[in-house]
Amino acid sequence: MLATELFAQRATLARSVRLLAAFRFEQTDPDLFYGALAADTVALVSDLWRATAGTALSGRTVVDVGGGPGYFATAFAEAGVRYVGVEPDPAEMHAAAPRTHDRAGVFVRASGTALPFADASVDVCLSSNVAEHVAEPWRLGDEMLRVTRPGGLVVLSYTVWLGPFGGHETGVAHYLGGRRAADRYARRHGHRPKNDYGSSLFAVSAADGLRWARGTGALVAAFPRYHPRWAWGLTRVPGIREFLVSNLVLVLQPS
Template sequence: MITDPVHRSDVLRHVARRATFGRSLGLLRSFPQEQSDPDVFYSGLARDTVELVGDLWEGAGGKTGAGGGGRAVGAVGAGAGGGGRLQGLTVLDVGGGPGYFSEAYAAEGARYVSVEPDVGEMAAAGITQAGSVRGSGMALPIRSDSVDVCISSNVAEHVPEPWTMAEEMCRVTRPGGVVVVSYTLWYGPFGGHEMGLTHYLGGDRARRMYERKHGHRPKNYYGESLFEVGCAEGLEWARSTRSADLLAAFPRYHPRWAWWLVRVPGVREALVSNLVLVLRAR
């Protein structure tokens, strides 16, 4: 087991090249548009996510078309057309939402399947997507060892048992495949989502403050669809699971020079913002 996942240069070398201040600034500017202009927010995030997956697949030593997962779930997946770094691979997106990611993965040649528990969320953007399956991330309706890459992007903070979901992600990924768990930390500046920084006053209080100000419930309702999840617990799960080997951990939206924050207890909970755990399934 590795002791310093931040500095696994063989896994992160591709990601590091893109982890610039300009990229971080661009993503930061798009975050406030999640509710007001979801097309702008999610389209940009989809492109960045697919690039991230391609980088991690190459960094982990994956080979295009190496897996057999496409045969297991390919019947429901979005087609693997064209070329790209993920050509022929089956990618399972846990909590894929309203379909913004499908075209971005297809452009890289992947067979794309998403699992989403909320029918309303699946149809929110009015996007027709053939590869969506309704189901819970904590009990994935997918055959074991059937996908090459399994990713959850900003999902773990929305389920009551995030590490049950992470174990399920490892289960459905073939041995040698890549599992990517990326999630927002509660004590980071975006932990409260649309509730803003009021989450530092406590989740229940932040929820009540939002309701008084806006006259309706927040989309991400603390205690029901938004939970406190930290950096240390994610690292602890990733280092202790018997289902996969931890390859790397780093802050998703930070420039490369700030990746060291993951190694500092306490500080990382507030300043990492979004943690990425990269594992190779056993």
């Protein structure tokens, strides 16, 4: 079975519209937005696991690299998954207080580019919308592969720089240049953006991710995360994919 066969059935236009509608609450009501994203992420990982391993994801261990305050933790725990969140920033780890302590799972303060886990020790290593915030994103990817056991899954999803959301809270001004967009945001709001180009936000292309993933020899699927199935072919079109894929999912299976 193709790795994406099961999830492709969920990738409808209605799902895309639902997630896009939730996105507008990311800043004002993060629990609402990340709750919807968490449920969708569990469905994504569960479908990919069942398609490649032939079994349910329950009982497996998922390491979520860059998991922040653990919005995904409860959703994975409810699916019967052992959840381990990894986050280097203590402020980000506690950003959902006072509810953080109620979230299921285990949380570890560590860098995604130096994961504190043994080789081949976890079933699934997930990174959702983190690679664009890392100066060395493929070092992150290499670490994820290192800690994932043979037959397990690495699911690395990130925002493509030239897509409409590449600038994050600076909006489409990033098309004028990342630094210029961040400076413009600072002038308008009186403070630097949380996702500040050059320090906490970097220009990561679809081509770079695909090149890295293919070079590992472990790539089993690549597709736009939020698009309906009929638009997944955009990933195969150089140039166009940089603007229209928006968020790229790379699925790798160590052997």
